[in-house]
Amino acid sequence: MDADAAVERLRELLRVPTVSRTETELQDADAFARFPVLLSELYPRLHATLELERVGDVGLLYRWPGRTPGDALILMAHWDVVPADEPGWTHEPFAADLTADADGSRRLWGRGAIDDKGALGGILEAVEDLLGAGFVPENDVYLSFGGDEEIAGTAAAAAVDVLLARGIAVEFVLDEGGAVVQGQFPGVSEPTAVIGIAEKGIATIELRAAEPGGHAAHPPRSGVTATSRLARAIQRVSRQVPAGLPPTAFPMFAALGSRARGILGLAYRHPRLFRPVLLRALTTGSDEANALVRTTRVVTRLRGAAADNVLPEVATAHVNMRVVVGSTLDAEVARIRRDIADAGIGVRVLAGSDPPPVAPATGRPWERLVAALASSHPESVPVPYAMLGATDGRHFTRLTPAVYRFTPFEMTKAELAGLHAIDESIRVDAYLRGIAFYRALLESA
Ligand SMILES: [Zn+2]
Numbered sequence: 001m002d003a004d005a006a007v008e009r010l011r012e013l014l015r016v017p018t019v020s021r022t023e024t025e026l027q028d029a030d031a032f033a034r035f036p037v038l039l040s041e042l043y044p045r046l047h048a049t050l051e052l053e054r055v056g057d058v059g060l061l062y063r064w065p066g067r068t069p070g071d072a073l074i075l076m077a078h079w080d081v082v083p084a085d086e087p088g089w090t091h092e093p094f095a096a097d098l099t100a101d102a103d104g105s106r107r108l109w110g111r112g113a114i115d116d117k118g119a120l121g122g123i124l125e126a127v128e129d130l131l132g133a134g135f136v137p138e139n140d141v142y143l144s145f146g147g148d149e150e151i152a153g154t155a156a157a158a159a160v161d162v163l164l165a166r167g168i169a170v171e172f173v174l175d176e177g178g179a180v181v182q183g184q185f186p187g188v189s190e191p192t193a194v195i196g197i198a199e200k201g202i203a204t205i206e207l208r209a210a211e212p213g214g215h216a217a218h219p220p221r222s223g224v225t226a227t228s229r230l231a232r233a234i235q236r237v238s239r240q241v242p243a244g245l246p247p248t249a250f251p252m253f254a255a256l257g258s259r260a261r262g263i264l265g266l267a268y269r270h271p272r273l274f275r276p277v278l279l280r281a282l283t284t285g286s287d288e289a290n291a292l293v294r295t296t297r298v299v300t301r302l303r304g305a306a307a308d309n310v311l312p313e314v315a316t317a318h319v320n321m322r323v324v325v326g327s328t329l330d331a332e333v334a335r336i337r338r339d340i341a342d343a344g345i346g347v348r349v350l351a352g353s354d355p356p357p358v359a360p361a362t363g364r365p366w367e368r369l370v371a372a373l374a375s376s377h378p379e380s381v382p383v384p385y386a387m388l389g390a391t392d393g394r395h396f397t398r399l400t401p402a403v404y405r406f407t408p409f410e411m412t413k414a415e416l417a418g419l420h421a422i423d424e425s426i427r428v429d430a431y432l433r434g435i436a437f438y439r440a441l442l443e444s445a
Helices: 003-015 029-042 043-051 119-133 154-165 226-237 249-257 261-269 275-283 289-290 329-340 364-376 413-417 428-443
Strands: 051-055 059-064 072-078 098-100 106-109 143-147 170-181 192-199 201-210 296-303 314-323 345-352 379-389 403-410 425-427
Touching: 003 029, 003 051, 003 106, 003 428, 029 043, 029 072, 029 249, 029 413, 043 119, 051 154, 059 154, 072 154, 072 428, 106 289, 106 428, 119 143, 119 403, 119 428, 143 154, 170 364, 170 379, 201 226, 201 403, 226 296, 226 314, 226 329, 226 345, 249 261, 261 275, 261 379, 275 289, 314 329, 314 345, 329 345, 364 403, 364 428, 403 428
Parallel strands: 072 143, 072 170, 170 403, 192 379
Antiparallel strands: 051 059, 059 143, 098 106, 106 425, 170 192, 192 403, 201 314, 201 345, 296 314
């Protein structure tokens, strides 16, 4: 493979500002029209061999016919990016600048370098390269590329509808997710390839307090207003939900236990025995570690009176809740009611879903991922885990529970911090190894 040419192609992808915005009329329509055309120019073999179907406005669904009928592999990525409006970018976010780090390694800068044009380019390069070598996959391979992941994810859901309607049998699905990171787990010195086998459920819940209105110049002596009552409920809902080890923690500990030494290794290998130790380590660690072992609730939006001098008749708060794997939305809503302990506070689910089904961390799909990693990132330890954020992959659990969330790039803490922030960048070497991962995965069929 010509590495320099592959990097130049990724730069071309990064230069198209396919920025998703909630106000879609503010989007650069030309960029969204141009991007699929650019793909066909940059990856001609792929476009000559694979069948391309447009799904809705921004969904691209490719089918690579396999040698024999059988369960299909689906690789997902998205080609929209979050805005890059915030000031302070060292390199213009859509210029795709290529620089050298102090150690001489090359680095590519730009919005989408990792999330998710990096993964998109990695998949395209791997397929194009394999086609050049005359490779034909054993079973069908689908590539599902959404252009609205960052706002709605309708393209991914629509692609699932298409595949379901056709009765396509699926072996497994790979979407963006965890990465190859170092120092993420105490006791393990090797880099860990963290592969999402699950994700938390997500919900928006409205809390509503209603009290008589009136002039703010003579508020009730009791101090009870819609806002003060709501404030008490907010305090109660902001307390932590009890922690517990979710079912996904056990395969994670097993993977870590295979490498960790000393007392931590012992704890990872015997999680039931060392439950209190592990729980304490996670709940007193980072906020992310804490969020792995419990449902989280945070009030994100508030609304009170319409004017400064008016007693609110209604005050509302929106709770963003993430339901831990093993629990359910219903159970967590009941818990909110119990914790608030105020029949005068309305609790209403505005949107929400249970955690989707968990993918197995054993069996053939998992083995294929592990084998591909052994080829592209032999120094890393594959670790299954439950993702904290919601992904488009959740839609695909309607086809199979075997949905894995993994982005095959080595990432430092600084690089992770660049996602959805300023100065997103990827090391060229990490990108090339990512391509090698996708290639090995496709060849393993
Ligand atoms: Zn993404």
